[in-house]
Amino acid sequence: KRLGKFTVTFNFSFRGQAFTRNAELSSVSLWTDNPVPPGTPFMKPDEDSAFIAGAGGSLLSLVGASRRGRSHAQDGRPRDDDFCIDCIPGTGWLLAAVADGAGSSMFSRRGSKLAADAVRKCFRESFSAQDVSGMVDALLRSYTQSGDEESFTSGLRGLFAPFFSGAVRSYLERTDREIESGAAAGLGEMRREDFYTTFLCSLVRKFAQGWLIVSFSVGDGAIGLVDASRGISALLNKPDEGQYFGETMFLSENILTEPGEVSSRINIKLVDRFDVLLLMTDGVTDAVFSSDRNLNGMRCWLDFWNSLSQSVVFSRINAELERQLLSWLGFWSRGNHDDRTLAAVF
Numbered sequence: 022k023r024l025g026k027f028t029v030t031f032n033f034s035f036r037g038q039a040f041t042r043n044a045e046l047s048s049v050s051l052w053t054d055n056p057v058p059p060g061t062p063f064m065k066p067d068e069d070s071a072f073i074a075g076a077g078g079s080l081l082s083l084v085g086a087s088r089r090g091r092s093h094a095q096d097g098r099p100r101d102d103d104f105c106i107d108c109i110p111g112t113g114w115l116l117a118a119v120a121d122g123a124g125s126s127m128f129s130r131r132g133s134k135l136a137a138d139a140v141r142k143c144f145r146e147s148f149s150a151q152d153v154s155g156m157v158d159a160l161l162r163s164y165t166q167s168g169d170e171e172s173f174t175s176g177l178r179g180l181f182a183p184f185f186s187g188a189v190r191s192y193l194e195r196t197d198r199e200i201e202s203g204a205a206a207g208l209g210e211m212r213r214e215d216f217y218t219t220f221l222c223s224l225v226r227k228f229a230q231g232w233l234i235v236s237f238s239v240g241d242g243a244i245g246l247v248d249a250s251r252g253i254s255a256l257l258n259k260p261d262e263g264q265y266f267g268e269t270m271f272l273s274e275n276i277l278t279e280p281g282e283v284s285s286r287i288n289i290k291l292v293d294r295f296d297v298l299l300l301m302t303d304g305v306t307d308a309v310f311s312s313d314r315n316l317n318g319m320r321c322w323l324d325f326w327n328s329l330s331q332s333v334v335f336s337r338i339n340a341e342l343e344r345q346l347l348s349w350l351g352f353w354s355r356g357n358h359d360d361r362t363l364a365a366v367f
Contacts, residue, residue, distance in 0.1 A: 024177035052358075060317045062208055063131035065099055070343035076108040076115050079227065083108070085364035086346040088358040090304055092358040102302050102362040103133035103218075103320045105141045109243060114146045115225045116141065121242060121302040123217035123271055133214030138270060139191040140222055147184055154226065161230045161291075177235065178284045181224075186283050188222070189276050217271035218298055221258060221300050225366050232297060234290040238349055239285075241269040241275060241303040243316055244288075247326045248295045254322035257288045257298075260306075260313070269303075297326060297367040299333065304361035308354035335367045 031042045057064060070086040089100035101122035109116055120136040122129025147153075157180065164173035193213065200211040219240025226233055236244050238258035247254045261270035278283050306316060315321040333345040350361040 029062070030252060030316075040280050052091045054094045057099050058099055062203075062211040062343065063099070063128055065134065066102055067094070068326075068347055069100075069104070070347055071104075071106055072343050073106055073108055074337040077110075077113060079108075079113065079115070081115060081225065081327055082367055083115060083364070083366050084116065084335070084342055084346060085119070085362070086343060086350055087119075087362035088347055088350040088360065090358050090360040093360060095358075098224050099130045100360050101130045101133060101218075102304065102360040102364050103130075103137045104300075105137040106364055106366075107141050107145070109145055109148050112154060113226050114148060114153070115366055116144055116145070116222070117225075117298070117300050117366055118220065119242060119300045119302050119362045119364050120220040120221075121219045121240065121304070121360065121362065123219075126271075127362060128199075128203075128211065129216060129218055132196065132218040132272075135195045135199065135216065136192045136218050136220050139195055140188045140220075142185065143188040143191045148186060153180070153184075154228075156225075157226075157233065157264070158228065160226055163275055165230060165293075174289045177289050178287045181235050181287055182284045185222075185287065187284070189211045189272060192272055193274060193277075208265075213273065214266055217273070219269060220272050221301070221302075223257070223298060223300060223366070225298060231291050231293045232295060234288075234292070236288040236290070237286050238288075239272050239286060241306070243299075243301055243306045243310070245299045245301075245322050245325075246290060246292070246295050247299065247322055248292070249323060249326055251322060253321075254319045254326075255290065256292055256317055256322075258286075260303075297365055299326075300364045302360065302362045304357070304359035305350070305363055307359070308352070308357035308361075325333075335365065 028043050033040055057155050067089040073083045076083050083106040085104040085106045087102045087104050104119045111186045118137055118140050120133035122133040149171040196213050196216045203211050219242055221238040221242050221244055223234055223244055236257045241260040244257040246257055309325055310316040332349045
């Protein structure tokens with residue numbers, strides 16, 4: 022028996038003679054790929070991808086890809102996921118983010134794009150206006166002298182919290198503008214809840230003390246760091262879980278109004294080397310890891326990276342990288358047919 026395929030045996034008789042025939046059926050072939058109806062508000066392509074080789078002259082490259090899930094294609098619904106990758110000019114910082122629009126929200130496909138666009142624009146503007154790297158350098162030097170990891174982590178969270186708060190605020194402002202323009206265009210009454218989306222983001226930069234990775238997340242999905250050569254991996258976010266199975270949290274004003282909420286969602290990681298940083302929506306994590314225990318398991322991340330890198334060649338000179346990643350995102354997993362999005366820094 023092969024994954025997604027099975028054999029059916031037919032026994033029948035004709036004019037007194039018995040016959041047996043086997044037929045191989047594929048559960049994959051039962052899914053249909055239906056287009057989104059013309060005129061659907063906030064249309065987006067079924068697939069999207071981007072690749073930045075040797076970002077900003079650094080040793081690292083970035084790639085991202087997003088693909089409409091089979092369940093969305095079956096119903097002729099748009100892709101709700103989105104992502105962004107960027108090299109923030111003149112700063113040495115690399116940015117990767119993924120967003121998964123809430124299936125229960127009418128315009129979440131737009132919300133995920135608004136979040137991706139907001140974080141790119143916000144960090145480009147704020148990091149260019151302030152010497153963030155200089156402030157981080159000061160904290161790193163102090164940490165090197167004192168060895169006080171708690172003060173170092175707390176200092177970095179305090180430094181980056183206003184930037185992530187600004188990104189969330191920018192997303193909410195963009196949402197409000199969409200609500201206003203939507204009403205003017207006759208789309209009816211909208212609310213912020215109609216644009217709900219999860220959001221996972223990481224910033225990466227090389228310093229004398231090593232690679233600094235600053236992550237922020239709201240909702241499910243995962244951010245994982247893998248050093249395959251040393252057999253090390255780490256989960257850099259804590260996925261949010263709701264009261265009931267399948268529930269999660271989304272970007273909202275509560276992230277800004279609850280004291281300490283933004284800081285508590287920031288993860289700091291300083292390493293001397295790594296092979297890949299992976300950000301992915303739950304369309305990937307649910308299919309690959311299947312449980313929170315596996316998501317937190319070092320061996321599971323190493324096995325996942327080993328399998329992924331056999332299908333996708335993560336190399337700055339691979340002209341087929343985007344196509345390979347999009348193709349891989351179409352893998353078969355029984356019961357898991359949501360949109361899938363993955364961004365990688367490698």
